[in-house]
Amino acid sequence: MSNGIKILVIINESLQMKKTSVLLFAILLSAFAFSQNEEVKSKKSQIDIYYFHRTERCNTCLSIEENTKIVLEQYFADESKNGTVSFKSINFEGETDKEIIDKYEADGPSLFLTKVKKGKETTNDMTDFALENSLHNPDKFKQGLRDKINELLR
Numbered sequence: 125m126s127n128g129i130k131i132l133v134i135i136n137e138s139l140q141m142k143k144t145s146v147l148l149f150a151i152l153l154s155a156f157a158f159s160q161n162e163e164v165k166s167k168k169s170q171i172d173i174y175y176f177h178r179t180e181r182c183n184t185c186l187s188i189e190e191n192t193k194i195v196l197e198q199y200f201a202d203e204s205k206n207g208t209v210s211f212k213s214i215n216f217e218g219e220t221d222k223e224i225i226d227k228y229e230a231d232g233p234s235l236f237l238t239k240v241k242k243g244k245e246t247t248n249d250m251t252d253f254a255l256e257n258s259l260h261n262p263d264k265f266k267q268g269l270r271d272k273i274n275e276l277l278r
Contacts, residue, residue: 170240171209171276176216176230185233187258188265189213192235195269209273239276248272 175192177185196204196211203209214221216230228236228247235254238247250272257265 168208168241169277170207171203171273172238172240173209173211173273174224174228174230174234174236174238175211175213176225176228176232176234176236177213178233179215179217184255184259187262188233188235188254191258191262191265192269195266195273199270200273203277208277237272237276246276248276 173192173196175189177189192211196209200209204211212221212224214224214230216225216232216234228234233251233255235250236247237250238245250269253268254265257268
């Protein structure tokens, strides 16, 4: 093999190594960027709102669900859309959602706000406040719920 061919082979091998190195670097960089993005997401708080009710519902119980939805639509539409704030109405007398019913020990109408941050849950029981205010003082209920959600999102 002549010296010219040896040099071309060495250059070709060198270029292949550089391509491989660049490709490996790009893969590592994208993996790092993805993990950073996931870390940022996990640092954000998430608020899960659970409203537990009976099959037969009174006006107060109906107003709690309705006023909660109004607060979420008026003040937290973006957060509801992107999953930062979620709302679930659950019939605790029904056959579905047994796990969540047991977790919150729901055996009567109840309103819970649970903050989830870095896998840690902090639950706020707003049942008494909701039952006392939602039907006869809906503005107080809506403001209190809004304030609590804002507090938990911080």
